[in-house]
Amino acid sequence: MVTIADGRYDLPNELYYSKNQHVYMNLQKKIIGLDQIGYAFLKNPTEISLLVENEIKVGLPFVAIASEQGVTTLNAPCSGKIETFNEKALENMEYDTYVNGFILKLTEMSDISPTLITGENIESWAINEAKTLLRSNYSFKIIEIGDTAVGKTAIKVRFTDNYFKKDLKTTLGVDFGTKEIKTSYLSTDLLFSGTYRFTARMNVWDAAGQDQYDKIRGIYFKDAKGALICYDINNALSFKHLDKWVADLEENLGKVPVLLVGNKSDLERKVSRQEGLNYAIEHGFLFIECSAKTGENVDEMFEKLAIEIFKKEENLE
Numbered sequence: 001m002v003t004i005a006d007g008r009y010d011l012p013n014e015l016y017y018s019k020n021q022h023v024y025m026n027l028q029k030k031i032i033g034l035d036q037i038g039y040a041f042l043k044n045p046t047e048i049s050l051l052v053e054n055e056i057k058v059g060l061p062f063v064a065i066a067s068e069q070g071v072t073t074l075n076a077p078c079s080g081k082i083e084t085f086n087e088k089a090l091e092n093m094e095y096d097t098y099v100n101g102f103i104l105k106l107t108e109m110s111d112i113s114p115t116l117i118t119g120e121n122i123e124s125w126a127i128n129e130a131k132t133l134l135r136s137n138y139s140f141k142i143i144e145i146g147d148t149a150v151g152k153t154a155i156k157v158r159f160t161d162n163y164f165k166k167d168l169k170t171t172l173g174v175d176f177g178t179k180e181i182k183t184s185y186l187s188t189d190l191l192f193s194g195t196y197r198f199t200a201r202m203n204v205w206d207a208a209g210q211d212q213y214d215k216i217r218g219i220y221f222k223d224a225k226g227a228l229i230c231y232d233i234n235n236a237l238s239f240k241h242l243d244k245w246v247a248d249l250e251e252n253l254g255k256v257p258v259l260l261v262g263n264k265s266d267l268e269r270k271v272s273r274q275e276g277l278n279y280a281i282e283h284g285f286l287f288i289e290c291s292a293k294t295g296e297n298v299d300e301m302f303e304k305l306a307i308e309i310f311k312k313e314e315n316l317e
C-alpha cells in the first residue's frame with residue numbers, strides 16, 4: 001500500500017492507475033473505479049451515469065460523474081465486457097473505493113492501456129498528484145487598513161455576509177470575517193496556455209483606524225498575504241492619509257499584493273476616480289471603486305486580490 005499526504009490517501013500498489021484521471025484497475029478482481037485522489041479532485045460528487053451499454057473500449061468515455069464543479073467523464077483504462085455497474089459506487093467511494101466503491105466489474109479485460117501507472121512508479125506519481133490537489137485550495141489572510149469611518153467593516157460584512165447596516169459600530173482593535181471563493185487565473189505565459197482554477201478562503205482582518213491602536217495594530221499584520229487599503233471617495237482627507245497607511249503596511253509586511261479601494265461610490269465624490277487610479281499606478285497597486293452599501297464591486301475586488309496573491313504564491317508573476 002502506498003500512503004501519501006500524511007495519511008490522507010491510500011493507493012494499493014498492486015493496482016493500475018490512469019495518469020490523469022485516477023481511474024484504477026484491479027486485474028485480479030476485474031473491477032474499475034476511481035482512486036482516493038481522483039475522488040478528492042471531484043469535490044463532492046452527487047451522481048454517476050453509465051455512458052455505454054455492454055462493453056467498454058480502451059481510451060473512450062464509459063461513465064459520467066456530476067459534482068459541484070460540473071460533469072466529469074472518465075475514460076476506460078482497458079476494453080472488456082461489463083458484468084456489473086455499481087449504481088451505489090458514490091455511497092462508498094470516499095472511504096471504501098477499492099472494495100465496495102468500485103464503478104464496474106468486468107467479465108474480461110483486454111487491450112490494457114500501456115500508459116497506466118503501477119508498481120514502483122505509483123508513489124512518486126501520487127505524491128505529485130496530491131501536491132496539485134492540495135495546492136488548489138488556499139487560505140489567505142487579508143488585512144484591511146485605512147482611516148476610521150471609511151467603511152472597512154462595512155466592506156467586510158458585505159463580502160462575508162452580504163449585509164449592510166448604516167450604523168455599524170467603529171471597530172475597536174480588530175474585527176474578523178471569512179468567506180470561501182472559487183475563481184481562476186488565465187496565464188499569459190507563452191509556455192502555458194491553460195487556466196488555473198483554485199479555491200481560496202479569504203480571512204479578512206479589519207484593523208482599527210484610530211491612532212490609539214497604532215502600537216498594537218502590527219500584531220494583526222503577521223502572516224497576511226495581501227491588503228486592502230481603503231479610503232472614502234466622499235472624504236478627501238482619508239485619501240490624503242493614504243501615504244501613512246502605505247508606510248504602515250510596508251513597515252509591517254513588506255511587499256505584498258495590495259488593492260487600493262475607493263469606497264462609498266454610491267455617494268457624491270470628492271476624490272476623482274483618476275486620482276485614485278493614479279495613486280494606485282504610482283505605487284504598483286490594484287485599484288477599484290466600490291460601494292459596501294449596494295454591494296457594487298465588493299466580490300469582484302476580493303476575487304482580484306485573491307488572483308494576485310495566488311500568482312505570487314505560485315510564482316506566476
